[in-house]
Amino acid sequence: MSTRERIVDAAEQAIREFGISGATTKRIARAAGCSEALLYKHFDGKEALFLAVLLERMPALAPALARLRLAAGQGDLAADLTRFVLAALEFYTRAATIASGMLADPSLLARFRHMLATTNTGPHMPILSLAEILAAERRAGRTDPGLDPGAAASLLMGACYHRANLSYFVDPPDKDEDWAAGVVAAVLRR
Amino acid sequence: MSTRERIVDAAEQAIREFGISGATTKRIARAAGCSEALLYKHFDGKEALFLAVLLERMPALAPALARLRLAAGQGDLAADLTRFVLAALEFYTRAATIASGMLADPSLLARFRHMLATTNTGPHMPILSLAEILAAERRAGRTDPGLDPGAAASLLMGACYHRANLSYFVDPPDKDEDWAAGVVAAVLRR
Numbered sequence: 112m113s114t115r116e117r118i119v120d121a122a123e124q125a126i127r128e129f130g131i132s133g134a135t136t137k138r139i140a141r142a143a144g145c146s147e148a149l150l151y152k153h154f155d156g157k158e159a160l161f162l163a164v165l166l167e168r169m170p171a172l173a174p175a176l177a178r179l180r181l182a183a184g185q186g187d188l189a190a191d192l193t194r195f196v197l198a199a200l201e202f203y204t205r206a207a208t209i210a211s212g213m214l215a216d217p218s219l220l221a222r223f224r225h226m227l228a229t230t231n232t233g234p235h236m237p238i239l240s241l242a243e244i245l246a247a248e249r250r251a252g253r254t255d256p257g258l259d260p261g262a263a264a265s266l267l268m269g270a271c272y273h274r275a276n277l278s279y280f281v282d283p284p285d286k287d288e289d290w291a292a293g294v295v296a297a298v299l300r301r
Numbered sequence: 302m303s304t305r306e307r308i309v310d311a312a313e314q315a316i317r318e319f320g321i322s323g324a325t326t327k328r329i330a331r332a333a334g335c336s337e338a339l340l341y342k343h344f345d346g347k348e349a350l351f352l353a354v355l356l357e358r359m360p361a362l363a364p365a366l367a368r369l370r371l372a373a374g375q376g377d378l379a380a381d382l383t384r385f386v387l388a389a390l391e392f393y394t395r396a397a398t399i400a401s402g403m404l405a406d407p408s409l410l411a412r413f414r415h416m417l418a419t420t421n422t423g424p425h426m427p428i429l430s431l432a433e434i435l436a437a438e439r440r441a442g443r444t445d446p447g448l449d450p451g452a453a454a455s456l457l458m459g460a461c462y463h464r465a466n467l468s469y470f471v472d473p474p475d476k477d478e479d480w481a482a483g484v485v486a487a488v489l490r491r
Contacts, residue, residue: 211404224470300490
């Protein structure tokens with residue numbers, strides 16, 4: 112395993128054990144068996160390292176979006192969207208500790224925000240991707256012609272993100288599968 | 302101003318300056334001009350104190366829900382819901398630092414989760430309240446008869462919560478007012 116991989120693994124483990132604020136580069140470097148200087152050779156800072164954990168170690172949204180895009184124009188749209196909603200819920204649930212830890216740490220957040228702005232990316236991208244897919248489905252006549260793809264994507268991704276966060280505070284009253292089918296049906300109105 | 306009020310003010314200020322992890326009871330007690338022992342007489346722990354800040358010092362969801370309930374059955378439902386969505390967005394934006402700080406701190410989260418379970422409350426309650434209001438509007442014939450009040454409430458509250466959190470990482474591409482009107486229209490389909 113490369114040094115970089117060992118560092119990402121150690122960071123994931125440290126976040127799980129100690130939370131973002133306790134996952135220091137000192138602790139991560141020691142667990143990865145390297146110096147802090149070497150860690151900083153691979154990652155500009157904690158924000159870049161934590162982003163790597165998010166994108167490389169969590170069940171990612173990108174594959175779920177790719178599956179949805181591949182299935183566009185065929186099959187059962189409601190069933191495909193429900194599967195996607197469950198994948199997004201799982202991703203946001205796993206990502207919640209890192210995302211919240213970044214948001215709650217003013218200086219880490221400022222650096223992360225700057226990094227996102229310079230790379231022209233961010234956590235809003237999945238909404239845009241889902242909106243594109245829904246627009247294609249509408250053009251193919253597979254949704255209500257009155258569907259607003261941007262609003263529908265904002266609602267669906269938001270509902271997943273919110274439920275993922277809520278589940279840390281309270282047990283949801285309903286099963287994930289039933290909930291997912293319900294929000295998809297409400298957006299598609301079919 | 303009572304000691305309790307001074308403590309809640311000091312806690313709000315400390316969270317804003319230092320984040321949840323830096324808002325220690327020692328620091329808060331000193332700023333409030335009281336001992337830590339007196340602070341603990343008023344609040345069982347940080348989790349109870351931070352909940353008081355959330356409920357007593359932030360523009361709360363409860364008044365916005367009450368306004369919506371009062372307006373039920375009359376006036377322009379889409380306009381009223383859009384106003385409510387903007388109020389929820391503002392609340393979640395202000396509450397994000399505290400909510401994220403709790404979620405990112407494993408031991409604080411465990412105590413907060415326990416406190417919520419014993420008081421039978423939690424951050425999911427606004428979804429249930431909004432669902433009740435939407436069910437009443439549907440009974441009054443003011444929505445599509447096919448509207449699913451629970452799913453619609455989950456989608457709307459989720460979209461607000463998500464956008465509030467996203468705004469800490471990236472600037473939204475659209476205006477809050479336009480976005481709010483769009484998600485409400487997508488849920489009501491009118």
